[in-house]
Amino acid sequence: MTTKNNVLRIATRKSALALWQAEFVKAELEKFHADLTVELVPMSTKGDKILDTPLAKIGGKGLFVKELEQAMLEGRADIAVHSMKDVPVDFPAGLELHTICEREDPRDAFVSNQYQALADLPAGAVVGTSSLRRQCQIRAMRPDLVIKDLRGNVNTRLAKLDAGEFDAIILAAAGLIRLEMAERIASFVSVEDSLPANGQGAVGIECRSDDAQVQAWLAPLEHSETRMRVLAERAMNRRLEGGCQVPIGAFAEIAGEQLTLRGLVGAVDGSQILRGEQSGPVADAEQLGIRLAETLLAQGADQILAEVYRDN
Ligand SMILES: NCc1[nH]cc(CCC(=O)O)c1CC(=O)O
Numbered sequence: 001m002t003t004k005n006n007v008l009r010i011a012t013r014k015s016a017l018a019l020w021q022a023e024f025v026k027a028e029l030e031k032f033h034a035d036l037t038v039e040l041v042p043m044s045t046k047g048d049k050i051l052d053t054p055l056a057k058i059g060g061k062g063l064f065v066k067e068l069e070q071a072m073l074e075g076r077a078d079i080a081v082h083s084m085k086d087v088p089v090d091f092p093a094g095l096e097l098h099t100i101c102e103r104e105d106p107r108d109a110f111v112s113n114q115y116q117a118l119a120d121l122p123a124g125a126v127v128g129t130s131s132l133r134r135q136c137q138i139r140a141m142r143p144d145l146v147i148k149d150l151r152g153n154v155n156t157r158l159a160k161l162d163a164g165e166f167d168a169i170i171l172a173a174a175g176l177i178r179l180e181m182a183e184r185i186a187s188f189v190s191v192e193d194s195l196p197a198n199g200q201g202a203v204g205i206e207c208r209s210d211d212a213q214v215q216a217w218l219a220p221l222e223h224s225e226t227r228m229r230v231l232a233e234r235a236m237n238r239r240l241e242g243g244c245q246v247p248i249g250a251f252a253e254i255a256g257e258q259l260t261l262r263g264l265v266g267a268v269d270g271s272q273i274l275r276g277e278q279s280g281p282v283a284d285a286e287q288l289g290i291r292l293a294e295t296l297l298a299q300g301a302d303q304i305l306a307e308v309y310r311d312n
Pocket of ligand 1: 083084085086170171172173174175199200201202203
């Protein structure tokens with residue numbers, strides 16, 4: 001038995017955002033379970049250590065999660081808190097994504113010290129992003145801009161903007177809001193202009209599949225609407241066999257009993273963008289994701305993705 005009585009250990013990366021998310025889950029757990037002690041177990045992952053290579057070129061799925069999963073499998077930790085966006089579609093035997101918490105703002109944020117929005121940037125302005133998804137959508141909209149790779153955690157990226165390396169950078173709004181840096185957001189990029197990544201803005205919790213005690217503790221943190229949205233988005237990504245570094249956008253919304261999923265697959269240079277949409281009952285979330293992926297594949301998404309993988 002790896003779980004001590006009334007102690008739960010959270011494996012977490014050491015970035016400010018990861019620590020914020022782990023502290024958030026700790027606070028929620030302690031709010032619901034007065035007699036529970038929650039400890040953080042911070043660790044570095046491969047994705048944190050390799051900082052000089054564009055993410056898309058490092059390869060390998062789960063760059064940011066393997067070390068955390070090893071800790072859970074070896075009983076050094078009980079749960080791991082992830083940005084859903086960075087969580088691979090498949091889990092190692094013995095572990096599962098058990099809980100999905102309520103989503104923060106899922107949009108991309110435009111951050112600049114001089115300009116209000118993408119539309120205000122002059123021709124030739126330099127925009128920083130490390131995401132192929134953001135890159136292809138910006139290039140499609142504004143082929144006159146220069147896109148440069150931008151790596152590092154949120155603070156590093158902001159420091160590079162402030163040092164003048166870029167005229168603007170694009171980040172997930174959720175990260176800035178959580179780190180209490182919402183004032184850095186010059187404007188939100190609409191989901192029409194930049195379809196978010198699957199799971200963006202949502203926090204998920206992974207644990208051992210057979211750990212009933214930990215799962216009982218996690219139960220009150222579950223947010224069912226977020227779960228259904230993220231299920232649809234991830235199902236689309238999975239059917240497309242997309243990793244986390246691909247020019248794929250997936251974004252679901254729920255109105256009443258109806259879930260609407262929008263999806264996009266693009267060439268990195270923005271020369272081609274395929275879009276689709278599926279609506280249906282919330283309970284069919286995964287089916288809608290699979291169906292949308294299939295309509296995109298029928299339009300040629302597989303060729304576009306094959307080229308992306310070849311180039312990277
Ligand atoms: N890929 C890194 C990553 N993973 C999650 C977030 C932001 C928070 C979130 O989406 O929940 C970010 C930073 C970014 O994309 O700007």
